[in-house]
Amino acid sequence: MSPTLWLAAAGGNSASIPAPHIEYGQLSPMLIVFAAAVAGILTEAFVPRRARYGVQIGISLLGLGGAFAAVVVLAAQGHATTQAGLLAMGSVAIDGPALFLQGVILLTAVMAVLTYAERRLEPRLNGHGVDSFAAQGGAVPGGDQEREATRAGFTTTEVFPLTLFAVGGMLLFPAANDLLTMFVALEVLSLPLYLLCGLARRRRLLSQEAALKYFLLGAFASAFFLFGTALLYGYAGSVQLGDIADVVSGVAPVTPALTVTTQNDALLLIGLAMLSVGLLFKVGAVPFHAWTPDVYQGAPTPVTGFMAAATKTAAFGAFLRLFYVAFPGLKWDWRPVMWGVAILTMVAGAILAVTQQDVKRLLAYSSIAHAGFILTGVIATNRQGLGAVLFYLLAYSFVTLGAFAVVTLVRDSKGEATHLSSWAGLGRRSPLLAAVFALFLLAFAGIPLTSGFTGKFAVFQAAAAGGATPLVIVGVLSSAVAAFFYIRVIVLMFFSDPQPQGPSVAVPSPLTATAIGVGVLVTLGLGLLPQYFLDLASKASLFVR
Amino acid sequence: MNPVNYLYLSALLFTIGASGVLIRRNAIVLFMCVELMLNASNLALVTFSRMHGNLDGQIIAFFTMVVAAAEVVVGLAIIVSIFRTRHTASVDDSNLMKL
């Protein structure tokens, strides 16, 4: 298009487009992770195949560790509280929730990487230990190329950089302070996950199907998100959450354009609804949950664990920021709707899980139910609620990762034995593993003295304080239903007789063992002595605007 | 010409894209419909950008194109690999996981 148009569009003051100013230090967590990801790619390009595995693990752990260190430092400098502020021309926020969730995501990612790197579970292929990822992602399942790759003992070490990219996106997602950044972050975290889902070594058809479904629906959802962004931009003339809030509450300086657009609430409300669709899809809330069970089942289990934990955390982070920063003024419009969604999610998640026969699908539905519980905390729209949700996400992430890590250990000739029937009598053959899994299940069920209970108590308490008592009641009732299927698994493991040719429990390397161990520790720790982390969460529970 | 008409157009496109996703069977076409939805959004953005007289909308549109491109890369990779496996691009054929 021609310059004149340009000038017209720019309102004739194109000269005064300010040069962006970036606070690299405070963005360091994301930058470090992205850097590590790029390094990973380069590794794929230049490091010999044999060495890649080690190098990638090194890079990933260093990157994530460094990022976590950065987060800690930033928090120590008070960026979580007093020094909280906006970065990069207000498109990224650094504040309590952001740093807290970034910390959680990074820790989760570290554990996930550990489970990724596990190489003792799969039978060794002519001398090469292999992990649970496809020998060669592109190769046709069962095709010559794959056989070739498998024999050569190839492994897809690309999963590490992919994961790092996803982590980067996840770090950005809850910190994004304008809709555009949020959208970009959304895509950055999603695209690598789409790929990761398709890279399972066993059951590749399921894996690819999972990838396809996740991708198509994900893209569909983000299209809604984008259109919502467009409408909100249309309404408020800006995509910065703060500005939107000002416009909504009518404190923003009135421009002639605004006088026109703000008359049209439809823009605002429809935009809000469509944004929520994009986010509700990510957190897996009913009726946008349909992808969850299929994807969780098909994806490689370490990836499932990572997704279930980290994606939910990041998505809820963004969700909170959107509703707490941009739309506090719209409480009375979105809260009733979210009530409905929360109730629907809790009930449907719990009820649907009752009849599941596959462990991974079961956990998928349970994660849906938990999304519902977390939503009750979100709806509280008070500081307690925010703190409670942060804590819940912390607790939930580790339980989930631990649970899926356990799933990777129960195997038979065809790989992981995820059908419940094959878990019968597990508690008799390997009591320890069964006990650990039982602990995670009890935490999911919210039995006291586990992290699950503390989290549930926190969110329900906040919800009740926020006047959402009915939600709490629905919550406890669906918890009862949920308890039913968690217990069903425990019964299966401990009280029913083992199948003759049941699965065996693989002895993991220190990697997975560490992941599970940490999971157990956190689960018990947050159950027995949660005070420190509750403080942390409540200290962090203030958004910057 | 009243910019609002562009909004109507974009809404129309968005709806067409969405219904396309629901109706069509071929993964590629499905995907194209999603792209259509994204472009509908772009149109809206640009229009609003015009109405508000600031550049944000147009910048977002550029970003969107980039993102869409990335999506295409990933998406096609997945679709193609599935096609090579199953020799079909119909999304209805891949429903091993259900219930």
Added chain:
Amino acid sequence: MSYLLTATCAVPAAGAVVTAALPAGNSEARRRTTKAVALAVSAATLALTAVVAARFEPGGPRYQLTESHSWIRSFGISFSLGVDGIGAVLVLLTAVLVPLVMLASWHDSDPAPAPEGSFEAKRRTQGFFALILAVEAMVLVSFLATDVFVFYVFFEAMLIPMYFLIGGFGDRAGGPDAGKQRSYAAVKFLLYNLLGGLVMLAAVIGLYVVAADQDLATFDLPTLTNAIADGKLAIDPTAEKALFLGFFFAFAVKAPLWPLHTWLPNAMGESTAGTAVLITAVVDKVGTFAMLRYCLGLFPDASKTFAPAILVLSLIGIVYGALVAIGQKDIKRLVAYASISHFGFIIMGIFALTSQGQTGATLYMVNHGISTAAWMLVAGFLISRRGSRLIADYGGVQKVAPVLAGTFLIGGLATLSLPGMAPFVSEFLVLVGTFSRYPAIGIAATFGIVLAALYALLLYQRTMTGPVKPRMEGMPDLKVRELAVVAPLVALTLLLGVYPKPLTDMVNPAVDATLSQVHQTDPAPAHPVAATTGGEHE
């Protein structure tokens, strides 16, 4: 601040961990060490509780030996313990019963024939005894807690070890589908109580929110009850009713109160006799105890509102439980239904809101614990000999095993609360206490004593008397170990029947305090005569 109470709870807890960690293995020696360790721990606990009881001054303040350790400041939760008269006697009961239960189920955890290297073969015994100790620890905490949240947490957590005890270890009498029956019973137990617990959770949260609104953001029981008593904390009536129901539901499931009782027969029927005793004599008592301490203390007005309805339910429970017991074919289920009838009495005593009723109810908890333990454990010995729970399979036992029969009869007589035995004291107090406020209900409940006589004596007659049934001859009489279990129980039953004063002295002040929380006083007699103790009217 003394750590005595913490120690009392910590010892069994630590013991559970130690026992569980003991070296695995199926050798008789290994098992014996496990059992010895567990028994020693429970004995130590008993000693500690004895100290607690000794240090407790009936005349003193409501809660004694109190201690408080900050736990979750964010919700005003502190791990605070304290013992009042009611708690003291129940703590004693628990500590006394657990070692006896262990002794009684000495061989119940010996591995059934199982594949080598399986859990049965390796860790079964450790598991069993560790679980018992875990239950003991949690029960003790819930009796001693003076913080609503702490109580709730252990009230709930208790379910898990209990669940594994029920589901994991049954008596030898089970049929081919015993395992299925057991896990059904275990799941039923857990789901019932979990549902109750979750409903209570909502109420607990509600209470906290209400209190926090009136900037009393704490779970500390004395603080709350005092604030409620002197109106500093005003809960609006509807909310109070709702909260009361939330708490009561959980306790009524645990207690269990008709019609929420159906989990009990399965649980007691399928588990080992020892576990059954733990359930009915110890764990369930937490429910009735909590009604007394929490429902009445926290929601006095609601308690008064619902008292009549609850009394009716408990009345139904008394009669219903007894009648169904009469119709049972299975010894242990019969005992279970008898217990349901007794819980009816306990709850009735609590909600009659008279000092006789509540003291009676408290004693009833203790006495029912002791007597049912005796009855159930002897029944367990019997079942372990014949390998059947069916009444019809027995007959003429008194001919071959007179001591067993005799103790079984004593247990039965205690259950039908024969005067001179402990249960009579409590039952009569409950009846009088109820009668003095609700004559009709009191009289109706009195019919329970006839039905009790029916099921107790019918069971004795069918199993013990008459000609000796086949496969009965040569049935061994009670062994020394078994006598060592029964003797203390029988002794206590008689002693507390003849001289319950030590207990009443402990309980009375606590009961008076409870009643004053509910703003209730005993109805005065129509034509009072001079108080008549110590032979004053000579």
Added chain:
Amino acid sequence: MNSLIPLLVAVPLAGAALLLLGGRALDRFGHWLGTLAAAGSFGIGLVLFAEMLGRPTDQRPVREFLYSWIPVNGFQADVAFQLDQLSMTFVLLITGVGTLIHVYSTGYMAHDERRRRFFGYLNLFLAAMLLLVLADNYLLLYVGWEGVGLASYLLIGFWQHKPSAATAAKKAFIVNRVGDLGLSIAIMLMFVEFGSFAFGPVFGAADDASEGKLTAIGLMLLLAACGKSAQVPLQSWLGDAMEGPTPVSALIHAATMVTAGVYLITRSSAIFDLAPDAQTAVVAVGTVTLLFGAIVGCAKDDIKKALAGSTMSQIGYMVLAAGLGPIGYVFAIMHLVTHGFFKAGLFLGAGSVMHGMNDEVNMRHYGGLRKYMPVTFATFGLGYLAIIGFPGLSGFFSKDKIIEAAFSKGGTEGWILGLCALVGAAVTAFYMTRVMMMTFFGEKRWQPDPETGEEPHPHESPKVMTLPMVVLAVGSVFAGALFTYGDAFLKWLEPVTGFEEGHPPIPAAAVTVLTTVCMLAGVGLAYTMYGRTRVPVTPPVGSALTRAARRDLLQDDFNHAVLVRPGSALAATLVWFDSRGLDGFVNGLAATIGGVSGRLRRVQTGFVRTYALSMFGGTLVLVATTLLMRSV
């Protein structure tokens, strides 16, 4: 001196404990130990009696407070004893007769391997019975009350291997429990009314209370008495109780325990005197029972059951008397004592006969035994004469007084009662004569033992058994005269029970004459039926009344039809309801959730486009509701 009172209870209790807990070591001499305990208690009783006589009348009652039993605020139950003339009378009767029967049992149970336990139970009974009569408050009395019930349960079912015995024992206990219901309700009423249930306070405050309350209390006490004393409608257990060893029947089901009801009513005189309606009820029960028992007694062929019937009816007399108020109490107790002697004697005699006839109880298989067991015959005979009220023997005095008192009730009521009592006397004479004739006179109708087939060789019982019988016979001969001489008994008891002279519409002498006439009539009739004509070995069909009487006048059939069958039906229904109804509901709920889940799962078709559709739909709903929220 009072400190001896607890010993009265303690000694036999200790004996019981020792015998029941002590192992086989005691088997050899345990029975003597038990007897010793009884005798010791009797001794203490005598000492206390002596020193009570030593005190002036107004200071005779003493109270011994042991300790506070159940103190709960207003509710104060003590363990405290009260020994007044009434209690003393019972103490002597219980320990005296008790000791004799212990002695008798040493012989009777000589061959039973569980003899030690038997004596343990007997001691236990003594302790409980003494507690009953010594308690100074109703709750402690309750303990003794059920204690004797327990002892009776254990002793009736002593031969537990016999199902009939076990059943009888259970029946006795259950029926008694129904009575106890009354006692506990009465205690509750007292507590609510007076805030106490100790004799002194309650009786002291009785006249403040409304008559309605007192009537209620009285009726409840009556219910209790009916249970323990086998009065209509709770009499059904006594007949079956004869399953127990005969000494038990003699001690518990004739002389002592069954009379506890009379004690209760007499003891509560202060309440009954103020509740005429309750008294009327008492009188009615007594009268009905005295006829009921007598009729049953006529029809039974089982000697013990015949005697049981007679016990029932004699206690009917006592209850009747007690119901008459101050004019009756003394005579009720007097008859109770004399009855204690002769009925115990009769039972021991019956026991002796059975002993000689290898445990045959059917009188139709007796006959002509007088030659073979002279002592038994003599003692039994004296007891017989006593019970039918043969002039000069004890029964004559006590019963006569009761009948007289019955007339003195006055009005038509008095006439009815008196006449019933007279008829009762006649019937008594009839059935006792029948027993006498069938057992000791007429030709032998002995039958071989059904199992062993050996012929019975009737022989006199050993000294240790006959001696007590002799003593009791002496008692039954002279007790009456002794008591009446100078109204000794009246003077003795009056301070406790109170007394007022009865004024029968017809002169006392006339009553005596009438009584005697009736008695002779009964004897004559019985003699013609069973003395003159030979008795068939197999019972004749008999009249409807006879047939009914043989079945205890259909009492059991009634209970079975009205209580037992519906009861067990109800139990069965509830069992069904519990598993199908309540549990069914719960399981149904679980199943429903499962079903819903199963149906909802179908939505998860696996088709990505369906998922997209659900998302799209969801979006529309979301948008719509958001807009709606604004518009409303």
